[in-house]
Amino acid sequence: MYKSIVIGTGPAGLTAAIYLARANLSPLVIEGPEPGGQLTTTTEVENFPGFPEGIMGPDLMANMRKQAERFGAEFRTGWINSVDTAKRPFTLNLEGGETLEAETLIISTGASAKYLGIPGERENVGHGVSTCATCDGFFFRGKKIIVVGGGDSAMEEAHFLTRFASEVTLVHRRNELRASKIMQDRVRENPKITLGLNRTPVEVVAGDNVVSGLKVLNNETGEEEVIETQGLFVAIGHTPNTKFLGGQIETDEHGYIVTKPDSSETNVPGIFACGDVQDTKYRQAITAAGSGCMAALDCEKYLEGHATHDWSQSV
Numbered sequence: 001m002y003k004s005i006v007i008g009t010g011p012a013g014l015t016a017a018i019y020l021a022r023a024n025l026s027p028l029v030i031e032g033p034e035p036g037g038q039l040t041t042t043t044e045v046e047n048f049p050g051f052p053e054g055i056m057g058p059d060l061m062a063n064m065r066k067q068a069e070r071f072g073a074e075f076r077t078g079w080i081n082s083v084d085t086a087k088r089p090f091t092l093n094l095e096g097g098e099t100l101e102a103e104t105l106i107i108s109t110g111a112s113a114k115y116l117g118i119p120g121e122r123e124n125v126g127h128g129v130s131t132c133a134t135c136d137g138f139f140f141r142g143k144k145i146i147v148v149g150g151g152d153s154a155m156e157e158a159h160f161l162t163r164f165a166s167e168v169t170l171v172h173r174r175n176e177l178r179a180s181k182i183m184q185d186r187v188r189e190n191p192k193i194t195l196g197l198n199r200t201p202v203e204v205v206a207g208d209n210v211v212s213g214l215k216v217l218n219n220e221t222g223e224e225e226v227i228e229t230q231g232l233f234v235a236i237g238h239t240p241n242t243k244f245l246g247g248q249i250e251t252d253e254h255g256y257i258v259t260k261p262d263s264s265e266t267n268v269p270g271i272f273a274c275g276d277v278q279d280t281k282y283r284q285a286i287t288a289a290g291s292g293c294m295a296a297l298d299c300e301k302y303l304e305g306h307a308t309h310d311w312s313q314s315v
Helices: 012-022 036-042 056-072 133-140 151-161 181-188 285-306
Strands: 004-005 028-031 074-077 078-082 092-093 100-109 110-114 144-148 169-173 193-196 199-207 210-218 222-228 233-234 238-240 270-271
Touching: 004 012, 004 092, 004 285, 012 028, 012 036, 012 056, 012 100, 012 222, 036 056, 056 074, 074 199, 100 285, 133 151, 133 233, 151 169, 151 181, 181 193, 199 238, 210 233, 270 285
Parallel strands: 004 028, 004 100, 028 074, 100 270, 144 169, 144 233, 169 193
Antiparallel strands: 078 092, 092 100, 110 238, 199 210, 210 222
């Protein structure tokens, strides 16, 4: 039995753990197969306050984890198969048959960027391949960039990247973009953006950890060609990691957890959500950390008025 269990160890989950631990709530933090979240796949982080010279993504996450441990947070690696939210205490069913109980839950399982699934892509993440223009655009100043995608997110990424890149090529496998008209018009009117429609990405071309091009299939001619680039931004959407909840927590049509306005509270009392698992707009490390703070404070306040377990008898 735990007062609070935090599920996920990205910036949101670790910040929540720091705040809960400092409040003497002894949280248990469950980390899945990717401890630290998406920041562990990035190289240098330059936009997190407090690091004027920047910091490596994995180092930032390691520091946050050490800080939570320093105040008494407990960590456990495991895969959660399902959660029973029908009654308190809540029950977590882990892979291997183990079960855990908690008075409160903080869900910070994030959202996983969708990838193309082509050769050379995953191994070059952080070395020319990115899924976040806001995070990494600065590193491609004066360079040629490719953005893959056809929706509003891809249009926003391409338009944003023209602040840094010498030119941006927008690659989409269909002949028409599916983005809203206003976003399409903005892209078509930008002199730095070239449309590469009817082209299906086939392979990321790279050598010595440096991306040099994207091999595509020209769907009109049936021939393969290589588009020169020094950076590839994949903008085909994200998938929130909420499947394990089994529909017990309210989500939107895309699977993101719905929280109450100006709060981290979900539709189930005692369960809170923070970070990218409920953020469809900002998706930044600093905003995730801020929402983790909110979730911890909301959780602490909830426990003050709804505790059902006599913790004075616990060891």
